[in-house]
Amino acid sequence: MILDGKAPTGKIQDSWDDHRFASLKLVNPANKRKYKVLVVGTGLAGASAAATLAELGYQVEAFCYQDSPRRAHSIAAQGGINAAKAYPNDGDSIYRLFYDTIKGGDFRAREADVWRLAQVSNNIIDQCVAQGVPFARDYAGYLDNRSFGGAQVSRTFYARGQTGQQLLLGAYSALSRQIGLGTVKMFPRTEMLDLVVVDGEAKAITVRDLVTGEVRTHVGDAVVLATGGYVNVFYLSTNAMGCSVTAIWKAHKKGAYLANPCYTQIHPTCIPQAGDYQSKLTLMSESLRNDGRIWVPKKKEDCGKAPGDIPEADRDYYLERKYPSYGNLAPRDIASRAAKEQCDEGRGVGPGGRGVYLDFSASIERLGEGTIRERYGNLFEMYERITDENAYKRPMRIYPAPHYSMGGLWVDYNLQSNIPGLFVLGEANFSVHGANRLGASALMQGLADGYFVIPYTIANYLAQTKPGKVTADDPECRKSIADVQAERKQLLGINGKKTVSEFMREVGVLMWNNVGMARSQQSLTDTLQKLPGIREEFWQNVKVSGSGDELNQQLENAGRTADFIEFAELLCRDALHREESCGGHFRVEHQYPDGEAMRDDANFTYSAAWQWKGTGQTPELHKEPLKFDNVHLAVRSYK
Amino acid sequence: MSATEHGTMNLKLIVWRQSGPDKPGRFETYDAKNITPHHSFLEMLDVVNEDLIKAGKDPIAFDHDCREGICGACSAVVNGVPHGGQERTTLCQLHMRKFKDGDAIYLEPWRARAFPILRDLIVDRTALDRLVQAAGFVSCHTGGVADGNAILIGKPEADYAMDAAECIGCGACVAACPNGAAMLFAGAKVAQLAELPQGQVEAPQRVAAMVKAMSDNDFGNCTNHYECEGACPKGVKVKFIARLNREFTKALFQETLGTISTNRGTSKE
Secondary structure, X not given: OEOOOOOOXXXXXXXXXXXXXXXXXXXXXXXXXXXXXXXXXXXXXXXXXXXXXXXXXXXXEEEOOOOOHHHOXXXXXXOOEEOOOOOOOOOOOHHXXXXXHHHHOOOOOOHHHHHHHHHHHHXXXXXXXXXXXXXXXXXXXXXOXXXXXXXXXXXXXXXXXXXXXXXXXXXXXXXXXXXXXXXXXXXXXXXXXXXXXXXXXXXXXXXXXXXXXXXXXXEOOEEEEOOOOOHHHOOOXXXXXXXXXXXXXXXXXXXXXXXXXXXXXXXXXXXXXXXXXXXXXXXXXXXXXXXXXXXXXXXXXXXXXXHHHOOHHXXXXXXXXXXXXXXXXXOHHHHHHHHHHHHHOOOOOOHHHOOEEXXXXXXXXXXXXXXXXXXXXXXXHHHHHHHOOOOOOOOEEEEEEEEEEOOEEOOOOOOEOOOOOEEEOXXXXXXXXXXXXXXXXXXXXXHHHHHHHHHHHHHHHHOOOOOOOOXXXXXXXXXXXXXXXXXXXXXXXXXXXXXXXXXXXXXXHHXXXXXXXXXXXXXXXXXXXXXXXXXXXXXXXXEOOOOOOOOOHHHHXXXXXXXXXXXXXXXXXXXXXXXXXXXXXXXXXXXXXXXXXXXXXXXXXXXXXXXXXXXXXXXXXXXXXXXXXXXXXXXXXXX | OOOOOOOOEEEEEEEEEEOOOOOOEXXXXXXXXXXXXXXXXXXXXXXXXXXXXXXXXXXXXXXXXXXXXXXXXXXXXXXXXXXXXXXXXXXXXXXXXXXXXXXXXXXXXXXXOOOOEEEOOEEOOHHHHHHHHHHOOOOOXXXXXXXXXXXXXXXXXXXXXXXXXOOOOOOHHHHHOOOOEOHHHHHHHHHHHXXXXXXXXXXXXXXXHHHHHXXXXXXXXXXXXXXXXXXXXXXXXXXXXXXXXXXXXXXXXXXXXXOOOOOOOOOOO
């Protein structure tokens, strides 16, 4: 089937404004309170959506698996948020942010969605300032900016190294205000385990109370998923321990198409893995690349030496050498692959030769240690706590790690999935980042979707539906509860020999080695052969103790792991079918002689949306062709 | 023997186990074997839990998520100190190089009247959310706000607000306080928003509502022990408690003069 993204046609500059006026219906203020919206996830996208919808007058119920909405993983974003304010007078514009994002995504995103993102980016900054987000300021009191990868302008707003935290606390404060007013009912420690579709429309979710174990259904008029990304399918990633594919996977199994799952982002600057016991990797903000220079020893025999003993002439500043115009600020996919290439050639440093240096000595000499401390102090502290090394004295060691998923549930221009009434926001959808996301764009997208897009687009759906169509005693709701309970019971009844984390590690290692930074037909075919075996073994041999009627973290992890194992197959299948390299998807068969990614625009200028056909069955591929009327499809060069 | 770069440690854990909110609890002793100095504290607990699961026992339940010191989920009292006592460090960022072979480590949940125990080391911290729900915000709605640069904020004021906003809401301050007070948590929010022009409009109502919410939610009062600052993994300073007290006194004074009402929704007469 050919999918229609329903993007507005006409001049792109006017597309969002025209669409809001001409195409989107409104719900009368007095009628809004008759509709209930269920918002799952309380990160930037979910919290901002829940708060804004409640302000408008809708009844909102919000859900998160954490003990507080303030803890969603948006909080860990460090570096900043982009906006096309052009405050520094350096040539930025909405058009340039739009262009950079399309190009950064390797020409695999829908133009109109990206334009809208660039357009509302400026409103986001204003909104956050109004909430009291303490953005960095200069001495005159104006907002300060810094640079991020893939851009030649300074458009990134920041709050020390904790921008995600501060933006999330802003959205959380707006959400809290609505909870206090009684317009949002908040359900923390509650995990969504099923989507209920009645007569083809999303009308309810089935959740498990993580404290009491109670499984119940919440019914509404529309469902909004803002449940984040899925890179915990890899071992290890920078995601929080609780981040999972479960919510979108359950929706997928109820008919929602999952698009471009093979577009996964490997972040170039993470602290390298130190041992097998490790539970996660920690990111060092991309903003460090403003003042840090990346290098490896030119000679393999120097790799074991202390970095200070390697003379300048024997260092290879490979990003500056290969990409002179962007240098250390080359986009993430390119910087990650370049680091892997150096390490594969045997010039990596640190344990296992899996690391490159990120060196601040030149900046410290130029600006003084005080300035560097002011800009990145908390990151240097974090680095020292984890590695026991002082990065003011010795270069940091960094290595790429899975960080973000550009793929996600397919949505149209209104952020509605192919199931009417199911809307998907933020990292959970596939929309604006194409095959690679630029730094400081995830925060921008989450808040754009939640504050400034969904309030308009959801009204269009609600205006055409009768409130309260479905009630909790609907057979579909009862069936959903029974299914979720049966799955819990099955997990608890296996009583096998292998722990949940052993299974997760097995799948994660397989995925990282074969489907991580580089993929080949061979590695993908091998993985697709192995995964069904792991899935079958899981359901026969996993060990989950305790009961379902209590707080049981093993049971929570078991459910998430089961979903990751199934999802991994889809990721591989998508990667195998996409016979090209683009952005975060690198197929070794498709590269230029210099190792750069080779796209195949003639055959793959489309988004791949997959339809679930059953466990172990081949999913059906639907294509949404991508049209580029406002940018020229070019080879993506940062040289 | 102290831990060396390559040496591993064997430790004894004495852990509070409690199967549910109203169930009796007790200390249980476990071995943590072959722990390297590079294990984080929670990774050490992962090792112990894997052993427990394989032995058919219930693993130790503990809150954790980001494991990079920012989400504020992890929370346990280690040898009597919330987060284990390394300066400006959450439990997930505490590494085992701070311990030595043979150490006995006591692990308890946050202890405070406002934080009922849910299971083992997990407590219910929604009381902190209720403080924010009472007034820890600027009452702006989405849309229709001024340009970000229309509100000038001096760098010192922005830095002061950011220092207060560092709080991750973990609740260590409450757990460390002999009175179970949330004054550092509330003070940080009051100070952040009172320092910024955007937050000043509602400053008196905010502080009044948050002080009331603290007593409504079973938090104690501040008697200047400064334990909160010592335990705070983000280095939030007690000067923000002083700021809360000043803002509160100012609000009372203004109310007495009749220039404001601290009741939300009541207009100035």
